[in-house]
Amino acid sequence: MxxxxxxxxxxxxxxxxxxxxxxxxxxxxxxxxxxxxxxxxxxxxxxxxxxxxxxxxxxxxxxxxxxxxxxxxxxxxKHPVNTHSLVMELDSVVKHEAVYRRILTRTGDPHAMKQALSSMQLAPEVMLRLTVMRERRPELFMHSIHTALIAFALAQSLDLPEGQRAAILLGALCHDFGEMHTDPEILVAEHDITQDERRYIHVHPITGHVLVQGLSGFSNDATLAILQHHERLDGSGYPNALQGDSIAMPARVLAVADVAETAIRRFDLLRVEMLFRLGQKRFDSNIVNALRDLLHITTTDAQNMRPARNATAQVEHMTALLETWITLRGIIRQEAAPAKPDTTALEFLFERMATMRSLILQAGFDPESMASMLVIAQDDPDMLAELRHMLDELEWLASDLANEIDRRSPQLSPPAQGALNGLLVQLQQMK
Known part of the structure; x- marks a missing residue:
């Protein structure tokens, strides 16, 4: 570990x-x-x-x-979620949601998932937990259905063995069982999650893993998919910060499917592509390429993008963030001696902020003069569109970095935690 x-x-x-x-x-x-x-x-x-x-x-x-x-x-x-009801849910998704119909169609065998669901042998404990999820947390239940669909389609596209496909399907359906053990009050959108509360969120893969171990039908692939679905190839995930080949293939597939489902639900297809482009060091490139092929983003998808957010406010937040980072970077380099554990613990911070700065430069903008670039872009529709696209990407990076700081904060010394507070405030303003 x-x-x-x-x-x-x-x-x-x-x-x-x-x-x-x-x-x-x-x-x-x-x-x-x-x-x-x-x-x-x-x-x-x-x-x-x-x-x-x-x-x-x-x-x-x-x-x-x-x-x-x-x-x-x-x-x-009396009315449990079983294989028959799961097939009915799948039929409903395919009928009413075009993006998921497209995903299954592009696998070349759109009926394979229905056949896999029909042949599953669900343990009674699994059926009860899915039933409770459907009745008490319907949004989480549908997230699980959608994620399972994407994960299974990816397993098909990658031509994984049939046994692994079945394990990925079962693991995806059950991957958030642990979240049923989190206080629902801290998960509502209006609630600002505290550092202590976030610990309960980070433990949910372990909880889910414990819950399914020993149940009939769960292979090692299925249980590892649940335990590791929030791990990332660069070591930035949780609960064990695994890297590279330490993460099992089913978990890598589920990780991509889980993030893709959330992005599809909250944003649009172009944003999905953006998220994985920014996270190219964190996700398996073969799996991401398979996802791109399944999504098959078209010009029509681009036309259906949701309205952009206020670019002026986004530029102001990014300018303040970069200014805060310049000051904080100097303090960290001056005070963090090589022997101190905080130096290693904060490496991720330097890497993420360097990625943000690089993104601005690659788009042709000056990180030191964001406000002036906005003035220039106002008279150039193409430049303004590029600026808005870049700002959306930066917002996602900032939100992800804020969560990572929260997660790693307990490792840091009180002085280091205090130094990060100002940066964390700026990051959260961009959410």
């Missing part, structure tokens, strides 16, 4: 997580969720009898005791 990796641990065993148990019992308020076995506390006391309907009235009883077995293994939902 990389010595610069933050210490990420589970706060409590996954089967005792109150946020997930609450979600399960809330599902029981709207459909039948039945205990198909007696539920015991670890000291032998029976808490719930076989056949009892589980609902929110039982929440406190279940959360105040340590159970002898995971809750998932003792419950059955």
């Amino acid at each position: 990389n010595k610069n990796v933050p210490d990420i641990r589970l706060s409590f065993p996954p089967d005792e997580n109150p946020h997930y148990i609450r979600a399960v019992t809330q599902v029981g308020d709207t459909q039948e969720v039945i205990a198909h076995a007696d539920i015991f506390e670890s000291n032998g006391m029976k808490l719930v009898a076989k056949g009892t309907r589980i609902d929110s009235r039982l929440f406190n009883r279940l959360t105040q005791h340590r159970l002898t077995a995971p809750l998932d293994s003792m419950l059955t939902a």
Whole structure:
């Protein structure tokens, strides 16, 4: 494990997580969720009898005791997510969402995923968790469906063995099981995630990995895909900051699919291309090229781009960010001796800021005079379009860097953390 990796641990065993148990019992308020076995506390006391309907009235009883077995293994939902319902979800996506219909069509065998879903043998624990996700976190459920579609299509395009395709499909469907154990309050869009809260987000791949280990149908490829789907080739990912060949192929495929789904949902197809161009050191180039072929971005896609943001505000934020970095860079170089651990821990920061500066120069603009370039570009439509495109890319880089600083902050000394606060404020303003 990389010595610069933050210490990420589970706060409590996954089967005792109150946020997930609450979600399960809330599902029981709207459909039948039945205990198909007696539920015991670890000291032998029976808490719930076989056949009892589980609902929110039982929440406190279940959360105040340590159970002898995971809750998932003792419950059955009346209307569970199963292979049949997953196929129906896939049909709906293909019917109503053109980009996903295009992706499957360009694989050359658009029916292969439906056949793979139909032949899957889902463990009861998996069906219950997918059911809870569908009922209580529908946006996360659809993210999983979309990500699975992209991941499976990539596995087809890369001509991966059938066993790996099946593992990638299952891993993609279950890759965010750990997120069901995160307090939903900190995940709402309006909430500003604190450094301590972000730790719970970073632990979700480990939680998901623990949850599926030992379940029927999960190969090593599937469990590694879940554990490593936020790792990046350059070591900038989490939870273990793995690099290069240390990251399994199924996880590399899932990483690209996961980011692509989020970008498609939030932006447009040209932004998807931009994100992977900027992250070329972080993702497997063969997989990204396969994604490009599946997306097959056309001139029509370019015409459908969403309106650009206010370029003046973007330039002002970038100018302030670059000025802050110039000051901070000098302080770090002066105070960080080679023997100090902060020097190594902050290498990523120098690299990311150098990438931003390089991007500005490659676009033909002067990093030291961003405001004047905006004035010039106002009278040149082509230059203004290029400037707006570059600013959008810089915003994504800034948002990604802000998250990375948050994640690595616990490794740094208090003086280093304090020095980064001003830069972090500037980065967050660009989100």
